Amino acid sequence: xxSRLSAAxxxxxxxxxxxxxxxxxxxxxxxxxLDRICIERKPGAYTRNLIYGDDRITVYAIxxxxxxxxxxxxxxxxxxxxxxxxxxRETWYETVDANHAVPTKNFVRETGHIAGMxxxxxxxxxxxxxxxxxxxxxxxxxxxxxxxxxxxxCEYLLSDQRNA
Ligand SMILES: [Fe+2]
Numbered sequence: 001x002x003s004r005l006s007a008a009x010x011x012x013x014x015x016x017x018x019x020x021x022x023x024x025x026x027x028x029x030x031x032x033x034l035d036r037i038c039i040e041r042k043p044g045a046y047t048r049n050l051i052y053g054d055d056r057i058t059v060y061a062i063x064x065x066x067x068x069x070x071x072x073x074x075x076x077x078x079x080x081x082x083x084x085x086x087x088x089r090e091t092w093y094e095t096v097d098a099n100h101a102v103p104t105k106n107f108v109r110e111t112g113h114i115a116g117m118x119x120x121x122x123x124x125x126x127x128x129x130x131x132x133x134x135x136x137x138x139x140x141x142x143x144x145x146x147x148x149x150x151x152x153x154c155e156y157l158l159s160d161q162r163n164a
Contacts, residue, residue, distance in 0.1 A: 001026065002052040002059055002140075009056045009078075009142055017080065017116040020140050024082035024114045027138050031084055034061055044068060046129070050145065051138070058145040062137050064088060064129035072101050074124045076153035078142035080116040083109050086135025089128045090115075093156065100159035109137075124156070 001023055008019045027033065033051050039061065040047040046068040052059040064086065072093050088109045093101035101124060109115070117123040119142075129135045141151040 002057070003054070005140070006054050006056045013078075013118055016078065016142075017118070020078070020080040021114050021116055024080060024138060024140065028082045028084055028112060028114070031138070034084075037061065039063060041065065041134075046070070046127075048139075048150075053145040055144045055146075056142065058141045058143055058151070060139045060141075062139055064127070064135040064137070066129060066132055066134060069128040069130075070126050071152075072124070072126045072156040072158065073152045074121070074154055074156075075117065075119055075141070075151045076143065076148070077151055078116070078118050079123060079139065079151055080114070080141075081137050081139040082114040083111050084136040084138055085111055086129065086133055087111065087131055088135050088137060089130055091126045091128070092122065093124045093126065095124065095156065096159045096161075099157055101156040102159045102161055119153075 005023045008016050044067050046064045048060040090107045091103050092105040095101045
């Protein structure tokens with residue numbers, strides 16, 4: 001299933017995103033792939049657990065401990081995710097300069113939610129688990145994990161809007 005998706009990365013973007021969403025739906029319905037990987041947990045932090053990787057896509061199960069959060073970041077590649085368990089708050093941002101961003105929208109991504117973003121944007125966001133319980137999401141990124149440390153392109157600081 002994931003190798004078929006990988007082959008589709010050369011398809012038009014809309015076609016790839018549709019297949020990525022379909023793949024995530026199937027993974028959320030029957031997450032047997034997780035049985036074969038070692039899940040790492042860190043109190044207060046999130047962990048990336050590699051499910052699949054080749055020269056085109058990298059798939060992680062991300063375990064979000066209560067209180068964990070990412071930086072404000074964007075991506076150099078496509079980023080599709082589905083929430084397997086729990087809920088994750090996703091905040092969207094807009095840049096105000098090369099290093100700073102302001103929040104524009106907040107969403108709570110509940111179990112079963114599936115999203116797909118392209119590197120052409122909009123894809124500037126921050127993920128937070130501010131619930132009391134752990135959450136797990138499956139992420140499919142359009143890059144080879146052996147060539148780059150992560151899917152993150154740039155990180156931003158929260159702007160002091162009085163100076164924006
Ligand atoms: Fe992200």
